[in-house]
Amino acid sequence: MNIESERIVILGAGSAIARATARLWAARGARLVLVGRDQDRLNAVAADLVALDCASADAGVELAKMVETLGGLDILLLAYGVLGDQTELERDPSAAATLIQTNFTSAAA
Amino acid sequence: MTAKAASAPSPFVERSDLVSWGRVSRGVQRVARPGFRDELSGLPSHAGDESLLAIGPRRSYGDSCLNRAGAVVDMSGLDRFIAFDAATGVLRAEAGASLSEILRLVVPKGWFPPTTPGTRFVTLGGVVANDVHGKNHHGAGSLGRHVRAFGLLRSDRGALTVTPESDPALFASTIGGLGLTGVIEWVELQLVKIGGAHLDVEIVPYDNLDDFWSLADESARSFEHTVAWLDCAAGGAGTGRGIFSRANWIDDGAYDLHDDKSWKRIPLEAPGFALNRFTVGAFNKLYHRVNSAKAGTHRQHYAPFFYPLDAVHDWNRLYGRRGMLQYQCVIPRENQRDAIAEMLRVIAASGQASFLAVLKTFGDLPSLGVLSFPRPGATLALDFPFRGETTLNLLARLDAMVREANGALYPAKDGRMSREMFRRSFPRWEQLLKDPALNSDFWTRVAQ
Numbered sequence: 001m002n003i004e005s006e007r008i009v010i011l012g013a014g015s016a017i018a019r020a021t022a023r024l025w026a027a028r029g030a031r032l033v034l035v036g037r038d039q040d041r042l043n044a045v046a047a048d049l050v051a052l053d054c055a056s057a058d059a060g061v062e063l064a065k066m067v068e069t070l071g072g073l074d075i076l077l078l079a080y081g082v083l084g085d086q087t088e089l090e091r092d093p094s095a096a097a098t099l100i101q102t103n104f105t106s107a108a109a
Numbered sequence: 110m111t112a113k114a115a116s117a118p119s120p121f122v123e124r125s126d127l128v129s130w131g132r133v134s135r136g137v138q139r140v141a142r143p144g145f146r147d148e149l150s151g152l153p154s155h156a157g158d159e160s161l162l163a164i165g166p167r168r169s170y171g172d173s174c175l176n177r178a179g180a181v182v183d184m185s186g187l188d189r190f191i192a193f194d195a196a197t198g199v200l201r202a203e204a205g206a207s208l209s210e211i212l213r214l215v216v217p218k219g220w221f222p223p224t225t226p227g228t229r230f231v232t233l234g235g236v237v238a239n240d241v242h243g244k245n246h247h248g249a250g251s252l253g254r255h256v257r258a259f260g261l262l263r264s265d266r267g268a269l270t271v272t273p274e275s276d277p278a279l280f281a282s283t284i285g286g287l288g289l290t291g292v293i294e295w296v297e298l299q300l301v302k303i304g305g306a307h308l309d310v311e312i313v314p315y316d317n318l319d320d321f322w323s324l325a326d327e328s329a330r331s332f333e334h335t336v337a338w339l340d341c342a343a344g345g346a347g348t349g350r351g352i353f354s355r356a357n358w359i360d361d362g363a364y365d366l367h368d369d370k371s372w373k374r375i376p377l378e379a380p381g382f383a384l385n386r387f388t389v390g391a392f393n394k395l396y397h398r399v400n401s402a403k404a405g406t407h408r409q410h411y412a413p414f415f416y417p418l419d420a421v422h423d424w425n426r427l428y429g430r431r432g433m434l435q436y437q438c439v440i441p442r443e444n445q446r447d448a449i450a451e452m453l454r455v456i457a458a459s460g461q462a463s464f465l466a467v468l469k470t471f472g473d474l475p476s477l478g479v480l481s482f483p484r485p486g487a488t489l490a491l492d493f494p495f496r497g498e499t500t501l502n503l504l505a506r507l508d509a510m511v512r513e514a515n516g517a518l519y520p521a522k523d524g525r526m527s528r529e530m531f532r533r534s535f536p537r538w539e540q541l542l543k544d545p546a547l548n549s550d551f552w553t554r555v556a557q
């Protein structure tokens with residue numbers, strides 16, 4: 001894959017898998033936007049990528065601004081997910097619904 | 110324990126496969142592996158009354174990177190770069206960043222760590238906590254001299270930024286402080302400029318210890334890096350014979366990187382007999398021949414020059430399930446010639462000659478740490494396949510010689526030195542500003 005100058009948004013950028021992938025992409029010159037819940041952690045991830053020369057790694061830009069920032073979008077990596085408590089999920093349908101929404105539909109919402 | 114900590118699942122898991130590089134000490138170890146710095150402050154409440162110890166990838170050979178009576182915090186997930194200024198060579202990174210990753214970042218921009226141990230699979234936290242030395246000790250001193258600042262998390266004082274000026278005592282305690290003065294969160298290091306990724310390496314085979322001392326003296330003046338590999342099976346007039354290697358960086362602008370992927374792997378722990386006297390002797394002779402053939406000057410990349418053993422992943426498994434003990438001492442300059450000659454004679458006669466023996470002279474630049482190992486003189490390092498009492502008895506004989514010569518043993522390589530030996534090696538040990546919540550198996554053994 002020729003990742004150079006690809007425009008990439010990573011959702012759940014604090015996760016280990018996202019981090020490893022982002023480092024690979026950053027090292028090859030991709031332009032990244034990182035999205036996640038914890039701003040401090042995103043800043044740490046972004047500083048790491050900036051040191052690796054990916055000068056355009058922005059942490060936590062508003063979703064609406066992302067495409068504008070990048071001027072388009074080539075790849076979206078969905079790298080977050082929540083593991084629920086199995087027994088609770090089996091007992092409580094609304095907990096299951098919330099989990100499914102977080103894991104499968106929130107990025108599209 | 111806080112209510113939150115009690116209800117959240119514990120970040121600590123029990124592992125029985127966590128060993129140090131020598132693979133001798135075995136047992137269950139509780140481990141947490143945080144992924145972000147903000148997780149560190151919550152760990153003590155999960156550990157309850159247990160002591161903690163921050164560790165790296167355990168390239169220390171003995172028990173200074175283990176804490177079986179308590180728990181350890183594996184820092185390898187905290188390995189992000191924080192800032193790097195390619196104009197000044199100042200690098201700040203989280204303490205779990207490995208030298209291997211750092212080299213990938215800085216070499217192409219013309220920088221190199223100010224000094225480096227013989228493996229790149231170590232972390233910033235680990236090299237600071239042992240105040241490591243390299244082949245350029247005679248010109249650069251040990252690593253702590255190049256540390257500009259570090260972040261330290263203490264149970265009694267919270268998160269601190271420590272520089273040599275801001276808190277000289279805590280700085281000197283933490284450099285070489287064996288991880289006992291707090292969790293090092295990040296380190297800021299001054300790198301050195303290089304003009305390329307290769308060195309001009311000159312290999313000089315020599316026949317005896319006298320030749321070694323002359324080569325070492327003469328080379329320290331004109332070569333940035335010096336070290337010798339010894340054939341410790343050689344006794345009599347050939348005692349100490351070996352290969353002297355000395356090198357300077359080449360300014361040719363070729364900044365190619367090392368490769369961490371094409372390892373030769375040692376698939377399983379080799380059977381115990383793989384390294385008996387015969388095979389080690391044969392290996393040593395072969396090595397001498399091979400390197401004599403290469404005598405003279407040649408261009409070499411930094412990876413085979415500084416990290417020859419890194420080419421064979423998990424080479425420590427060659428010593429079989431019982432593992433190995435490493436022995437590294439430093440002998441003050443005034444006693445170095447006699448003491449090293451005597452030690453080498455005893456080692457050769459014992460027939461337990463090791464796979465690797467390295468001899469290197471240390472220069473005069475003072476080490477900054479209260480427990481720093483390097484001091485003016487010469488350091489000898491050898492591996493011994495662990496054979497129980499026989500090995501321990503031999504090492505006890507070597508201890509006596511080191512003690513007699515006012516030398517010291519290196520904690521990074523040790524899993525068995527006595528309290529007395531420790532206290533003599535580090536007469537200022539009681540000045541260590543230890544964090545009361547931290548401990549290690551090593552510390553329990555030598556200081557408590």
Ligand SMILES: Cc1cc2nc3c(=O)[nH]c(=O)nc-3n(C[C@H](O)[C@H](O)[C@H](O)COP(=O)(O)OP(=O)(O)OC[C@H]3O[C@@H](n4cnc5c(N)ncnc54)[C@H](O)[C@@H]3O)c2cc1C
Nearest residue numbers: 165167168169204226227232234235238241242287288293
């Ligand atoms: C092949 C080989 C060659 C070597 N060559 C040399 C050499 O030439 N010169 C030399 O000086 N050493 C050498 N060593 C030893 C090695 O450099 C040290 O043992 C080093 O400290 C290992 O670093 P590590 O990251 O693996 O840390 P570990 O071995 O896991 O831990 C070492 C110490 O650092 C502490 N520590 C680790 N991280 C932190 C942190 N974040 N905060 C606080 N404390 C921490 C630990 O508590 C422990 O006391 C060599 C080792 C090997 C295996």
